[in-house]
Amino acid sequence: MSESIRITTLDGTFSAYVARPSVQPAPVIVVLHEVFGVNSDMRATCHELADRGYIAVCPDLFWRQEPGLDLSHWTDAEWKKGLALYNAYNLDTGVSDIADTISAARNFDGASGKVGVMGWPIIPDPRKTISRRRPPSPSR
DSSP states (O other), X not given: OEEEEEEEOSXXXXXXXXXXXXXXXXXXXXXXXXXXXXXXXXXXXXXXXXXXXXXXXXEOTTTTTSTTOBOOSSXXXXXXXXXXXXXHOOHHHHHHHHHHHHHHHHXXXXXXXXXXXXXXXXXXXXXXXXXXXXXXXXXX
């Protein structure tokens, strides 16, 4: 089962793609997308994780620049567009969006409360970057 949800931040709301396993409760994995946005590859990754027993959520990290970005990696134009968005990406607000996604994920219906993060190089070493820029939530 999959759906699009909204994540609330101090600055507004953004969409996130969620794929759920058939058995719950389940841990959540936040899937950080590449420069191509929440595209078919990211949605397929979420489904693969759901098939392995995880709730997978892929937040739209480019929502401030171009909400709903869904590029492929097959053309030079889409590579250039994705790289331009990446180069203009604000790491601090992006990390805040990821932290808000993690907070929301802890409370998803069917979530066990455990949340992990995996991703591609849009955020350098997400685990260290997020923990250094945002204090841990009280539930940890």
